Amino acid sequence: MPDFVGAIDQGTTSTRFMIFDHDGAIVTSAQKEHEQIYPQPGWVEHDPIEIWQRTQEVIHEALDTANLQSVDLAAIGITNQRETTVVWDKQTGEPLYNALVWQDTRTDKIIEKLAVEHGQDRFRGKVGLPLATYFSGPKLVWLLEHVEGLRAKAEQGDALFGTVDTWLSWKLTGGLHVTDVSNASRTMLMNLKQLTWDKAILDEMSIPKEMLPEIQASSSASAFGVTQADGPFGGEVPITGILGDQHAALFGQTCFTPGDGKNTYGTGCFMLLNTGEEIVQSENGLLTTMAYQLEGQPAVYALEGSIAITGALVQWLRDNLGLIKNSVDVETLARTVEDNGGVYFVPAFSGLYAPYWRSDARGVIAGLTRYANKGHLGRAVLEATAFQTREVVEAMQEDSGVPLAEMKVDGGMVGNELLMQFQADILNVPVVRPVVSETTALGAAYAAGLAVGFWDGLDDLKANWKMDTTWQPYMDGTQRQRLYAQWKKTVTRSFDWVEA
Numbered sequence: 001m002p003d004f005v006g007a008i009d010q011g012t013t014s015t016r017f018m019i020f021d022h023d024g025a026i027v028t029s030a031q032k033e034h035e036q037i038y039p040q041p042g043w044v045e046h047d048p049i050e051i052w053q054r055t056q057e058v059i060h061e062a063l064d065t066a067n068l069q070s071v072d073l074a075a076i077g078i079t080n081q082r083e084t085t086v087v088w089d090k091q092t093g094e095p096l097y098n099a100l101v102w103q104d105t106r107t108d109k110i111i112e113k114l115a116v117e118h119g120q121d122r123f124r125g126k127v128g129l130p131l132a133t134y135f136s137g138p139k140l141v142w143l144l145e146h147v148e149g150l151r152a153k154a155e156q157g158d159a160l161f162g163t164v165d166t167w168l169s170w171k172l173t174g175g176l177h178v179t180d181v182s183n184a185s186r187t188m189l190m191n192l193k194q195l196t197w198d199k200a201i202l203d204e205m206s207i208p209k210e211m212l213p214e215i216q217a218s219s220s221a222s223a224f225g226v227t228q229a230d231g232p233f234g235g236e237v238p239i240t241g242i243l244g245d246q247h248a249a250l251f252g253q254t255c256f257t258p259g260d261g262k263n264t265y266g267t268g269c270f271m272l273l274n275t276g277e278e279i280v281q282s283e284n285g286l287l288t289t290m291a292y293q294l295e296g297q298p299a300v301y302a303l304e305g306s307i308a309i310t311g312a313l314v315q316w317l318r319d320n321l322g323l324i325k326n327s328v329d330v331e332t333l334a335r336t337v338e339d340n341g342g343v344y345f346v347p348a349f350s351g352l353y354a355p356y357w358r359s360d361a362r363g364v365i366a367g368l369t370r371y372a373n374k375g376h377l378g379r380a381v382l383e384a385t386a387f388q389t390r391e392v393v394e395a396m397q398e399d400s401g402v403p404l405a406e407m408k409v410d411g412g413m414v415g416n417e418l419l420m421q422f423q424a425d426i427l428n429v430p431v432v433r434p435v436v437s438e439t440t441a442l443g444a445a446y447a448a449g450l451a452v453g454f455w456d457g458l459d460d461l462k463a464n465w466k467m468d469t470t471w472q473p474y475m476d477g478t479q480r481q482r483l484y485a486q487w488k489k490t491v492t493r494s495f496d497w498v499e500a
Contacts, residue, residue, distance in 0.1 A: 274302055
């Protein structure tokens with residue numbers, strides 16, 4: 001058995017390849033950003049070819065840095081931005097349009113049309129999701145309606161659809177068209193109970209089933225094929241794990257028991273709670289989704305609170321306003337002031353996700369006075385992440401009936417000490433960061449390694465989890481409630497901005 005497992009982590013703003021050892025420690029990694037394409041307000045696209053190029057580059061770089069080859073890898077896993085939608089030509093392998101990113105809102109009219117008779121929860125009983133621009137199915141409908149020749153190609157079996165995991169595995173294996181249950185559960189097209197594409201929903205949306213990949217368990221010894229010998233790995237390596245990014249983070253945080261949960265701070269913010277083999281339908285604006293499925297075992301489900309814009313707001317501060325040079329500089333900027341100076345920022349750039357699901361909302365900065373400066377704006381940017389997380393936590397507690405004892409956190413933003421302390425203060429519970437905070441890639445590696453016996457079982461993975469830092473809440477209760485009440489007031493100001 002080789003000594004390492006690799007993971008491709010294809011995210012919203014960048015692609016990474018990471019290699020892990022038996023202890024779950026990072027051996028090496030490489031990362032490259034890709035272009036964010038904004039053709040018009042509310043539209044967000046990626047170039048699938050650029051994503052494939054970046055994937056190849058980071059694989060080469062990581063292997064070269066560690067002086068490793070394909071034979072040193074027992075397996076690889078793939079984790080990915082989830083709802084982002086790609087269509088390509090089966091014969092040529094060329095994309096037929098740019099990828100429609102999960103943040104893209106161009107499907108708002110399609111959503112309105114689908115909701116006319118039966119409302120936003122039309123398909124929720126089957127798929128666990130409300131009608132929203134977030135999900136892949138309506139994005140595919142838009143592509144079928146607007147890309148010339150796509151429907152004809154699709155009906156002939158010459159056009160393929162996939163989320164980014166499917167696109168990358170198709171390229172790596174030379175044509176295997178597959179996905180896993182976690183990614184399929186984000187399309188609005190998979191029946192959660194049956195774990196198959198739902199024919200009635202496909203018919204309602206006029207989506208040819210021939211376009212869709214085969215759904216597999218998240219960890220499987222043979223379902224995802226092997227990499228081509230002439231590909232970026234320079235040899236055949238089994239692909240044995242695929243998980244959507246947030247499901248991978250849940251797996252990487254070893255949340256294997258019902259009631260275990262985590263919160264990932266990335267481009268957006270996503271809290272998942274393991275509900276075991278039970279499908280729990282939310283009454284408080286959360287999503288019912290897959291957690292993961294191991295080969296030959298029952299599916300495991302989760303409740304999820306999805307927040308569209310958190311880390312992306314820091315990037316906006318950097319790229320659109322130029323207030324910071326690098327994303328990490330936001331903490332230094334925010335520390336130039338003692339508090340937010342009465343400034344609140346609701347980053348509803350693509351509407352609001354959980355728990356509101358308001359596609360008509362848009363970003364709002366409130367509470368500005370002549371006293372406010374760029375430091376207050378930087379602090380409001382960070383605090384927006386913590387406030388949105390509290391809203392999701394409250395919804396999660398209402399649905400589960402389980403009070404939050406502590407918050408396990410991971411993702412790129414958890415290196416921000418000011419944010420983590422404020423998060424503990426506004427939640428009034430400890431916030432706990434593991435030693436390996438990039439648990440998305442780790443979860444994909446775990447899923448892949450389990451399938452080939454690199455790790456013996458879930459207990460092996462639990463033994464790898466180690467705590468790095470804990471932030472205790474210190475804020476006075478009166479101040480906590482005052483700040484949160486002002487936040488809630490600001491959120492209402494973002495509603496009804498986009499008129500039908």
